[in-house]
Amino acid sequence: MSAHDTIGDFLTILRNGARAGKENLETTHSNTREGILKILKSLGYINGFGVTTADNGLKRLSIEMKFVDGVPSLTDIQRVSKPGRRAYTKATEIPKVLGGIGYSILTTPKGVLSDRDARKENVGGEIICKVW
DSSP: OOOOOHHHHHHHHHHHHHHOOEEEEEOOOOOOHHHHHHHHHHTSSSSEEEEETTTTSOEEEEEEOOTTEESSOOOEEOOOOOOOOEEEOOGGGOOGGGGGEEEEEEETTTEEHHHHHHHTOOOOEEEEEOOO
């Protein structure tokens, strides 16, 4: 049985787009991807995103990347919890990224949250990725 990591593929699209200097990216839609993009926008790593419908009726995400003096705001984004090895954490044990400079993005019972929001809500969950 083959396993496809759609979230990992999505993070690779973001990482490669930032490194290649792409201003606009497009990918397929999912609620988890949209939740990740909402967090990245609120943290200032992207300028914005939109949900569109393609001719075949499927939803698409168009992402506007953010650059400061030609340098991408999104330095790196790494997958933590993978299909072969899931990473769960309690609210009190959410790890800090780069000593608090970066962020973790988690899926929780209250939705997709950043590490700081999860600590504030006192809820743990699955760590999707780290971003800085």
